[in-house]
Amino acid sequence: MIPGEFIALLTFPGVIVHEIAHQLFCRICRVAVFDVCYFRWGNPAGYVIHEKPRTINQQILIGIGPFLVNTLFAALIAFPAAIPVMDFDSGNFLDYLLMWLGVSIAMHAFPSTVDANTIWQAVKNKQTPLLVKILTAPLVGLIYLGAVGSMIWLDLFYGVGVIMLGPQILVNVLAGL
Amino acid sequence: MAKAINENFIFWQVKRTNRNLLVLNGLSLAGCLWLVVVWFLPLCRLMAGGARLSDELIAAIAILAPMFLVSAWNVWKGVVRAKNVSVHPIMRRLAQYGEPEKVRAEMDSAVKDFWILRSGPLLVVPQWLFYQTAFNLNIIATKDLMWMYKKCSSNQIGLIPAGNTYEAIFYLRSGKNLKVAAADKAVDQILNAVYSIAPWVVAGFAYESKTMWERKRGEFIATVDKRREELIKQPAMQQESAAQEIPLSQEEKYECRECGKEPEKGYEYLLCPACRSRLAARKLPAGIKAAAGVIFLLLAVSLSGLPPVLNAAVDFERGRRAEARNDYLAAKDAYQKVVERFGKHVPSLSRLAVSACYAGDAETADKAFSKLEGLKISQDLARELYAALDKLNALNGQEQP
Numbered sequence: 001m002i003p004g005e006f007i008a009l010l011t012f013p014g015v016i017v018h019e020i021a022h023q024l025f026c027r028i029c030r031v032a033v034f035d036v037c038y039f040r041w042g043n044p045a046g047y048v049i050h051e052k053p054r055t056i057n058q059q060i061l062i063g064i065g066p067f068l069v070n071t072l073f074a075a076l077i078a079f080p081a082a083i084p085v086m087d088f089d090s091g092n093f094l095d096y097l098l099m100w101l102g103v104s105i106a107m108h109a110f111p112s113t114v115d116a117n118t119i120w121q122a123v124k125n126k127q128t129p130l131l132v133k134i135l136t137a138p139l140v141g142l143i144y145l146g147a148v149g150s151m152i153w154l155d156l157f158y159g160v161g162v163i164m165l166g167p168q169i170l171v172n173v174l175a176g177l
Numbered sequence: 178m179a180k181a182i183n184e185n186f187i188f189w190q191v192k193r194t195n196r197n198l199l200v201l202n203g204l205s206l207a208g209c210l211w212l213v214v215v216w217f218l219p220l221c222r223l224m225a226g227g228a229r230l231s232d233e234l235i236a237a238i239a240i241l242a243p244m245f246l247v248s249a250w251n252v253w254k255g256v257v258r259a260k261n262v263s264v265h266p267i268m269r270r271l272a273q274y275g276e277p278e279k280v281r282a283e284m285d286s287a288v289k290d291f292w293i294l295r296s297g298p299l300l301v302v303p304q305w306l307f308y309q310t311a312f313n314l315n316i317i318a319t320k321d322l323m324w325m326y327k328k329c330s331s332n333q334i335g336l337i338p339a340g341n342t343y344e345a346i347f348y349l350r351s352g353k354n355l356k357v358a359a360a361d362k363a364v365d366q367i368l369n370a371v372y373s374i375a376p377w378v379v380a381g382f383a384y385e386s387k388t389m390w391e392r393k394r395g396e397f398i399a400t401v402d403k404r405r406e407e408l409i410k411q412p413a414m415q416q417e418s419a420a421q422e423i424p425l426s427q428e429e430k431y432e433c434r435e436c437g438k439e440p441e442k443g444y445e446y447l448l449c450p451a452c453r454s455r456l457a458a459r460k461l462p463a464g465i466k467a468a469a470g471v472i473f474l475l476l477a478v479s480l481s482g483l484p485p486v487l488n489a490a491v492d493f494e495r496g497r498r499a500e501a502r503n504d505y506l507a508a509k510d511a512y513q514k515v516v517e518r519f520g521k522h523v524p525s526l527s528r529l530a531v532s533a534c535y536a537g538d539a540e541t542a543d544k545a546f547s548k549l550e551g552l553k554i555s556q557d558l559a560r561e562l563y564a565a566l567d568k569l570n571a572l573n574g575q576e577q578p
Contacts, residue, residue, distance in 0.1 A: 016465065023459065032448055032456035034384050038465060042330065042342075051446035077472065080479040083490045088519045098479055101472065171487070175494035 008045035013101055014070065014108030015045045021069035022048040022062060029058040044112060056122045060136055063111055063119040067143075070109035071162055078102025078163035083171070086164060099163065106159035110146035119143070186288040187281045190307075190314040191265045195258050197311050202251035209245045217241060267314050274318060284316075294370035296363050301370045306347070308355060315355060317347070319375040323401050324348040324390060326382040327364050328356075347371070348390060350398060377405035385434060489518040496528060505536040513541065516548070523552050527562060534565035537572045 008015055016038045026033050026048065035049040053059045081098035085091035091099070111119070122128060123136045146154060217237045224234060258265045263277070271277040271284075287302040294301040298309045306322070308315040328344045343364040347355040357367060372380055379386055379401060389397045433440050433449035435456075440447040448456065496511030512529035519525060530545035546562075554562075 016468075020461065020465070023461075027457050027459075030453060030457045032446060032453050033459045034456070035387070036459065038462070051444065051448075054443050077476060080476070080483040080486075083483075083486050087490050087493065088486070088522050088525075090519055090522070094475060094479055098475065167490070171490045171494050174487070174491045175498060 005041055005043065011104035011107050012039050014104040015039050017070050017073055017105045018066040018108040019046040019048050021066035024069065025062045025065035026050050029053055029061060031058060031062065056125055056128045056132065059122040060119050063115045064139065066111055067109050070105050074102045074106035074162050075166040077105065079166055082163050082167045102163040103159040106162035107155045110155055111143050116140055116143040186285050187267065190309065191262050191267050194312050194314060195255050195265065198251055199255035202248045205244065205248040206252060209241060209248060212241055270316055293374065294366060296359055296367050299357050299367060303374050308357065317349060317355065320405065321350040322347055322375050322378045323350055323398055324379040324386060325368060325371060327368060352394065377401055377408050388435060485518055489515045493525060500532060505532045508532040509536045509538060509541060520548065523554060527554060527558055530562055531565040534569035539569060539573060542569055
């Protein structure tokens with residue numbers, strides 16, 4: 001098994017974007033941030049320490065923020081490089097660099113188990129509306145699945161999937177016009 | 178560290194760090210020479226024989242030259258320091274505390290007779306902390322210690338807990354910090370030992386202390402210095418009780434923890450609206466902003482070349498769809514556009530050849546087949562191409578090749 005620190009080092013842009021995403025949602029929700037570590041050699045590879053959000057929805061949003069930001073950002077970065085590399089085997093150095101960035105960022109889209117725990121505590125809270133509980137509980141399950149799945153490289157498959165899916169959908173849509 | 182407890186502690190550290198520097202860089206230099214013999218020289222010989230290996234040669238030079246220069250520079254430094262220990266960084270560092278020889282003698286004496294705690298690479302003696310690494314010895318005067326606390330990190334691999342790691346963190350007058358990793362109890366022992374010789378140091382973690390250290394460091398240092406002066410003035414018996422009285426955390430008051438103004442309601446952590454907005458809008462470090470700028474620039478460059486590539490991908494997909502509904506004429510036209518952009522793309526060339534054959538366009542098929550010559554294709558694809566060629570020959574009433 002490859003230690004998580006090495007994988008984090010190889011995919012460090014993803015860790016940085018993950019923490020920036022937490023920070024971004026703290027900013028949107030006006031939640032005070034006390035400390036941020038964008039990357040370090042250790043476990044966890046990065047962290048954001050913030051105050052307890054005022055509402056459950058804010059807590060959930062801050063928790064799942066990286067899932068949204070990392071996925072969209074990875075798809076955007078890898079988009080122009082994915083077609084020449086994957087469809088026509090004609091990528092140049094820049095294309096491969098963007099592909100690495102895209103996969104690295106998408107690999108860290110899954111919130112950590114610490115994030116999942118925070119979201120789960122929020123879901124379990126008695127004050128949380130039933131609708132939010134129903135919508136969020138499966139998400140927490142998925143996050144845990146992602147954490148367990150990282151042992152069988154599920155995060156890597158997700159990363160590759162994200163960068164392939166966007167261009168493929170667009171090409172299929174445009175081909176039908 | 179056991180060997181370090183001797184009469185010549187500082188000289189021993191100078192020798193140890195210099196020896197490590199020489200051994201590591203000597204090995205690196207030897208490795209460099211070995212690579213020159215087994216890699217660089219054969220490349221030069223091959224190039225002299227007319228082989229085109231300029232890329233390999235550039236790669237060899239790019240790897241070997243910095244490696245050689247850095248190793249040689251470090252070996253030279255090691256040799257100079259071995260001849261004259263006064264130029265060693267450890268000896269030069271002593272100068273900031275006074276006459277180097279006198280300071281060295283004081284340190285040696287303290288280490289020999291008065292050491293308080295040894296824990297891994299850390300040695301605590303009255304007035305000094307020594308922390309050794311492979312190539313360095315960090316020397317910290319206790320008067321430069323400002324803040325210390327214990328840090329516990331919980332580790333996980335996936336969902337499996339992988340234990341905790343503990344560190345004693347020391348913040349220094351210079352703004353730097355020293356992290357000493359050790360076992361749980363050892364970290365407690367270290368902090369207690371340091372507190373026993375420097376009771377003025379702020380002990381324990383609090384966000385208030387962190388905020389003050391980051392934003393009002395001068396004030397933080399002045400407060401610690403004042404506490405130190407007060408403690409030094411007091412008789413020994415009073416010092417201990419005074420140290421106990423130093424508040425490590427303030428009593429909770431209903432006020433903003435940053436500025437003391439009226440806090441915002443509805444939050445557990447007490448902050449006024451202005452301080453909360455400021456902390457929420459924490460700025461990104463300049464390095465990350467610069468890196469993001471570079472990434473967006475690369476992205477823009479890559480996006481500028483996207484339209485023709487995207488058109489080719491769309492044409493390829495359209496060709497596949499046309500082929501699926503047996504509209505070989507449309508498929509041929511679509512694949513032809515792809516081949517104009519990616520002339521050596523085997524799937525596009527082969528689909529163009531097949532579509533042209535079924536569409537009865539011998540000229541296009543001939544061009545596609547000639548471009549496929551010399552390219553690697555699978556056996557299944559070869560069979561499909563031969564079948565298409567048969568179909569074309571049949572359509573044109575020719576004999577099979």
